[in-house]
Amino acid sequence: MRKSATSRVTILDVAKMAGVSPSTVSLVLNGKHDRMGEETRERVMDAVTKLGYSANHMARALKTGFVPTIGLVVPTVANPFWGEFARRVEHAALAQNYQVLLCNAERSPAREQLYVESMLARGIRGVILGSSPLSLQHISGAAKCGLQVVVFDRLMQGSEGLDFDSVRVDNVLGARLAITHLLELGHRRIGFVSGPLSSSSRKDRLEGYRSTLLSHGIEPDESLVWVANARPDNGEEEATEIGRLAAATQLRGPNPPTAFFAINDMTAIGIYAGVRDLGLRIPEDISVIGFDDINLCRSMNPPITTVRQPLEELMNSAVDLLIGRMEQKNLGPTTHVTLTPNLVLRGSTGPWRAR
Amino acid sequence: MRKSATSRVTILDVAKMAGVSPSTVSLVLNGKHDRMGEETRERVMDAVTKLGYSANHMARALKTGFVPTIGLVVPTVANPFWGEFARRVEHAALAQNYQVLLCNAERSPAREQLYVESMLARGIRGVILGSSPLSLQHISGAAKCGLQVVVFDRLMQGSEGLDFDSVRVDNVLGARLAITHLLELGHRRIGFVSGPLSSSSRKDRLEGYRSTLLSHGIEPDESLVWVANARPDNGEEEATEIGRLAAATQLRGPNPPTAFFAINDMTAIGIYAGVRDLGLRIPEDISVIGFDDINLCRSMNPPITTVRQPLEELMNSAVDLLIGRMEQKNLGPTTHVTLTPNLVLRGSTGPWRAR
DNA sequence: ATGAAAGCGCTAACAA
DNA sequence: TTGTTAGCGCTTTCAT
Numbered sequence: 011m012r013k014s015a016t017s018r019v020t021i022l023d024v025a026k027m028a029g030v031s032p033s034t035v036s037l038v039l040n041g042k043h044d045r046m047g048e049e050t051r052e053r054v055m056d057a058v059t060k061l062g063y064s065a066n067h068m069a070r071a072l073k074t075g076f077v078p079t080i081g082l083v084v085p086t087v088a089n090p091f092w093g094e095f096a097r098r099v100e101h102a103a104l105a106q107n108y109q110v111l112l113c114n115a116e117r118s119p120a121r122e123q124l125y126v127e128s129m130l131a132r133g134i135r136g137v138i139l140g141s142s143p144l145s146l147q148h149i150s151g152a153a154k155c156g157l158q159v160v161v162f163d164r165l166m167q168g169s170e171g172l173d174f175d176s177v178r179v180d181n182v183l184g185a186r187l188a189i190t191h192l193l194e195l196g197h198r199r200i201g202f203v204s205g206p207l208s209s210s211s212r213k214d215r216l217e218g219y220r221s222t223l224l225s226h227g228i229e230p231d232e233s234l235v236w237v238a239n240a241r242p243d244n245g246e247e248e249a250t251e252i253g254r255l256a257a258a259t260q261l262r263g264p265n266p267p268t269a270f271f272a273i274n275d276m277t278a279i280g281i282y283a284g285v286r287d288l289g290l291r292i293p294e295d296i297s298v299i300g301f302d303d304i305n306l307c308r309s310m311n312p313p314i315t316t317v318r319q320p321l322e323e324l325m326n327s328a329v330d331l332l333i334g335r336m337e338q339k340n341l342g343p344t345t346h347v348t349l350t351p352n353l354v355l356r357g358s359t360g361p362w363r364a365r
Numbered sequence: 366m367r368k369s370a371t372s373r374v375t376i377l378d379v380a381k382m383a384g385v386s387p388s389t390v391s392l393v394l395n396g397k398h399d400r401m402g403e404e405t406r407e408r409v410m411d412a413v414t415k416l417g418y419s420a421n422h423m424a425r426a427l428k429t430g431f432v433p434t435i436g437l438v439v440p441t442v443a444n445p446f447w448g449e450f451a452r453r454v455e456h457a458a459l460a461q462n463y464q465v466l467l468c469n470a471e472r473s474p475a476r477e478q479l480y481v482e483s484m485l486a487r488g489i490r491g492v493i494l495g496s497s498p499l500s501l502q503h504i505s506g507a508a509k510c511g512l513q514v515v516v517f518d519r520l521m522q523g524s525e526g527l528d529f530d531s532v533r534v535d536n537v538l539g540a541r542l543a544i545t546h547l548l549e550l551g552h553r554r555i556g557f558v559s560g561p562l563s564s565s566s567r568k569d570r571l572e573g574y575r576s577t578l579l580s581h582g583i584e585p586d587e588s589l590v591w592v593a594n595a596r597p598d599n600g601e602e603e604a605t606e607i608g609r610l611a612a613a614t615q616l617r618g619p620n621p622p623t624a625f626f627a628i629n630d631m632t633a634i635g636i637y638a639g640v641r642d643l644g645l646r647i648p649e650d651i652s653v654i655g656f657d658d659i660n661l662c663r664s665m666n667p668p669i670t671t672v673r674q675p676l677e678e679l680m681n682s683a684v685d686l687l688i689g690r691m692e693q694k695n696l697g698p699t700t701h702v703t704l705t706p707n708l709v710l711r712g713s714t715g716p717w718r719a720r
Numbered sequence: 721a722t723g724a725a726a727g728c729g730c731t732a733a734c735a736a
Numbered sequence: 737t738t739g740t741t742a743g744c745g746c747t748t749t750c751a752t
Contacts, residue, residue: 018510022729022730031739033731034739062506065730066728067486067487068427070729072421074744087452088448093443097443100469111466112469114455127419128464305605387723420745423744424746425746426746429728
């Protein structure tokens with residue numbers, strides 16, 4: 011049994027110094043029963059500061075069965091979108107005195123499951139799931155153990171007997187916004203570029219792409235949709251690499267697109283690189299539109315036209331929903347929040363011109 | 366007292382089902398005393414799987430005083446460098462059966478301290494500190510409580526009575542590599558662009574910049590060093606914004622630089638934007654060199670020439686060092702690992718030409 | 721080879 | 737208003 015070099019000061023030490031019982035100290039610390047001797051309270055607080063006491067969260071959690079922490083599982087922190095996402099969640103959580111445990115699942119259901127179980131073992135009772143595999147089967151065990159879950163980016167079909175609160179942007183609409191914009195600029199051959207269709211948000215965006223084309227009388231050309239394969243290790247290639255390869259390949263094909271709709275901004279950045287490799291210009295030769303509106307969009311040359319997700323509102327809702335469940339203030343049926351994306355016009359899209 | 370809806374199965378349930386005592390179950394689970402009835406062991410394992418038992422980490426930690434988790438504090442996950450950094454740490458830690466608790470301090474010493482104390486309260490005994498304020502005073506309390514610390518990116522002067530293991534790249538050399546390269550290309554007016562000099566790595570890079578110039582007979586021109594101010598809220602502007610503003614301002618000045626050395630790649634990306642805003646080209650009109658070598662460098666137009674930090678090796682060392690301390694396998698004096706950076710030539714630097 | 725019992729640090733009935 | 741007591745789930749001597 012490994013023990014810390016310097017054992018910490020406990021509630022007993024405080025009690026002894028203040029000349030009261032441990033339960034009194036606990037009462038003071040937790041602000042219970044304000045009908046308590048003001049003088050006693052002060053003695054206790056004095057001892058606390060003198061001793062530099064700070065509570066042992068594990069002992070408290072073991073006793074109360076409650077941990078003021080929410081778990082956050084994201085597919086990868088290497089993509090700035092998820093970094094921004096995590097910051098928003100953390101901000102909203104901190105405002106309600108919850109901490110955030112951030113987990114990087116690398117788009118692997120196995121890792122996701124591992125993390126979720128580890129959270130449960132640590133007494134964490136609520137988790138926000140970022141984009142991840144379509145099936146939530148691997149989470150069901152945890153859910154049965156009382157774990158509250160809010161998913162981002164996908165609605166459950168309930169087909170698995172699972173039904174979680176969810177929060178997302180209207181992805182079909184987002185895609186429609188993007189494609190309509192391109193169509194209005196005169197583009198007719200629009201490429202769709204994505205990593206594996208591993209989340210319903212991605213499927214929705216593809217659906218929005220197809221349906222918008224159709225509704226404008228254009229038959230979707232399957233040779234124009236590029237969906238990267240998942241890698242054998244269950245991971246996913248870097249979005250930038252996917253975009254670059256897609257652009258290079260598509261543009262050299264027999265009937266190249268004149269515009270690309272990227273599944274997200276990082277993929278759009280990759281497309282930029284692919285386009286440049288061929289000596290083509292954006293937006294003069296090729297238009298590109300992204301999704302998310304990460305900060306980087308403004309720094310690119312040209313700045314990226316994209317579909318913005320209202321991340322702050324989305325994450326505020328997610329955190330409120332989750333904490334409501336954890337504190338049993340919300341016992342109703344599952345809630346699904348869908349917010350509206352909007353198009354941010356910048357420099358990467360321009361009118362179609364014959365080349 | 367809030368309790369989980371579905372109480373989890375405990376070691377007692379397993380013991381009952383297997384018809385043994387709880388201590389036997391514990392023994393089996395922890396692989397102790399292999400001189401144990403094979404048949405008993407099987408009965409226990411059977412019960413474990415049937416019941417879907419998984420240990421309560423809090424109870425275990427409370428008892429043993431040991432948590433197989435290391436904390437990782439980074440300044441911001443919105444910058445992909447730190448995302449990559451976190452992935453490396455996580456990878457190295459997982460290989461040794463440790464989990465990683467990722468904390469986003471937003472470059473605020475107050476938040477850093479908060480996180481560190483919260484880790485201590487959760488029984489975490491080791492933490493890796495990414496770049497953060499020069500003073501580690503706010504960590505000293507935790508360190509006295511037995512928290513093991515490995516710092517990245519800075520060496521302690523010991524002036525505060527603190528002395529931690531550390532891991533870093535030779536930042537002075539990194540800057541020398543960059544500046545020498547620019548000098549060899551013929552540049553004489555080289556700008557230095559950075560956010561607040563809030564870490565010794567940044568100070569070192571500035572020192573390397575100055576000393577290299579000096580050693581080549583060039584008197585550093587202070588009007589060429591751009592160091593953004595810290596914001597009142599203790600946070601830091603986005604690196605890209607700093608770069609953009611620096612480039613815009615410097616380039617419009619009376620005696621503009623012909624090349625920029627950016628404190629990191631994200632700042633270099635911001636400089637790209639600032640240069641473009643003025644209708645200038647990279648590298649024809651202006652050369653730019655970054656630091657870190659994040660993946661994004663390869664996707665930019667032109668790809669960014671940069672000073673590479675060997676992140677994988679760095680993080681492997683950090684994790685090994687930390688776990689060695691936590692498991693008391695390493696009791697020696699503090700260790701300081703310094704690795705060598707190397708220049709990655711790409712397209713953002715070119716020969717000086719009179720404009 | 722296995723069980724009984726103590727206790728990690730804390731909180732929450734219940735007493736006083 | 738404050739103290740006593742029992743235990744949260746686990747590990748680990750010490751018995752047997």
